[in-house]
Amino acid sequence: MTTPFLWHNGCIKPWTEATVHVSTHALHYGSSVFEGERVYATPQGPAYFRLADHTRRLFASARVYEIEIGYREDEINAACLELIRANRMKSAYVRPIVFRGAGGLGVLPSDDTPVDVAIMALDWGAYLGSAIERGADVCVSSWQRPAPNTFPSWAKAGGNYLSSQLIALEARRGGYAEGIALGHNGLLSEGAGENLFLVKNGKLVTPPTSAGILAGITRESVITLAADLGIEVEERDLPREALYCADEVFMTGTAAEITPVRSVDRKAVGAGNPGPITKALQRAFFGLFDGSTEDRWGWLTAVHDK
Numbered sequence: 001m002t003t004p005f006l007w008h009n010g011c012i013k014p015w016t017e018a019t020v021h022v023s024t025h026a027l028h029y030g031s032s033v034f035e036g037e038r039v040y041a042t043p044q045g046p047a048y049f050r051l052a053d054h055t056r057r058l059f060a061s062a063r064v065y066e067i068e069i070g071y072r073e074d075e076i077n078a079a080c081l082e083l084i085r086a087n088r089m090k091s092a093y094v095r096p097i098v099f100r101g102a103g104g105l106g107v108l109p110s111d112d113t114p115v116d117v118a119i120m121a122l123d124w125g126a127y128l129g130s131a132i133e134r135g136a137d138v139c140v141s142s143w144q145r146p147a148p149n150t151f152p153s154w155a156k157a158g159g160n161y162l163s164s165q166l167i168a169l170e171a172r173r174g175g176y177a178e179g180i181a182l183g184h185n186g187l188l189s190e191g192a193g194e195n196l197f198l199v200k201n202g203k204l205v206t207p208p209t210s211a212g213i214l215a216g217i218t219r220e221s222v223i224t225l226a227a228d229l230g231i232e233v234e235e236r237d238l239p240r241e242a243l244y245c246a247d248e249v250f251m252t253g254t255a256a257e258i259t260p261v262r263s264v265d266r267k268a269v270g271a272g273n274p275g276p277i278t279k280a281l282q283r284a285f286f287g288l289f290d291g292s293t294e295d296r297w298g299w300l301t302a303v304h305d306k
């Protein structure tokens with residue numbers, strides 16, 4: 001799964017040469033912020049999807065935790081593109097990560113605790129495998145998402161993913177592809193690594209970004225594409241049972257892209273197959289990469305100079 005090169009603290013290096021010390025702060029205290037991004041093969045060559053938006057979110061996450069990145073946003077954007085070129089990749093899943101590095105063992109990082117920045121690019125297909133076509137079987141998790149003012153959900157921080165691991169591990173143990181968590185208030189929040197959408201009577205509904213969820217970039221792209229297709233979208237609080245009464249359910253994320261959900265807690269969603277609105281949004285989304293959807297939003301960045 002590895003690639004020849006990664007980017008680490010300003011240089012392209014062989015994958016095997018970027019190692020960390022066991023005293024690394026992030027290893028002990030979860031003090032990392034990161035992104036998940038994709039490069040798609042398009043007829044014009046590899047193109048990065050919403051690179052600048054991902055980098056902006058990376059910096060916002062770092063700001064919440066007072067982690068000084070040490071590079072500008074445009075330098076990180078350039079490094080991401082350089083890495084794809086160095087690895088000669090046509091498509092990729094890209095993982096920039098910023099973390100407090102090796103030093104003392106105090107929770108409170110000292111002023112001289114270094115901050116490491118690395119970018120990895122992997123060859124990674126559909127996150128939930130064939131579910132992207134036939135639909136995923138998911139469950140509602142017994143684990144709830146942290147309440148607001150505990151772990152800030154807008155920051156994509158390493159520590160948050162302990163919650164995601166509990167949700168995903170429980171789902172796997174039960175034979176499900178993924179788990180959907182309720183928020184601290186018992187209302188729907190998101191999947192372990194995806195945002196959640198429901199379709200009811202031709203309308204798209206999704207929990208608001210105040211529902212303890214990550215403000216997903218794919219989520220925002222889907223809302224934009226839906227509006228473009230004339231599909232009404234409402235962001236509002238939803239109870240668990242909305243999942244069981246929905247005509248369609250799907251999940252969105254950089255890794256998961258747009259993955260239909262065909263059952264929740266072993267109850268079929270609609271007819272038990274991906275529904276027409278989910279499919280229309282998949283077509284619009286993937287059309288960005290085969291050229292059938294015009295990129296009117298400037299979401300794509302060519303990896304190679306023209």
Ligand code: PMP
Nearest residue numbers: 193194195214216217218253254
């Ligand atoms: N929620 C969580 C918890 C996630 O990890 C992700 C994946 N980054 C998402 C939602 C979807 O976000 P995005 O569309 O920006 O990848």
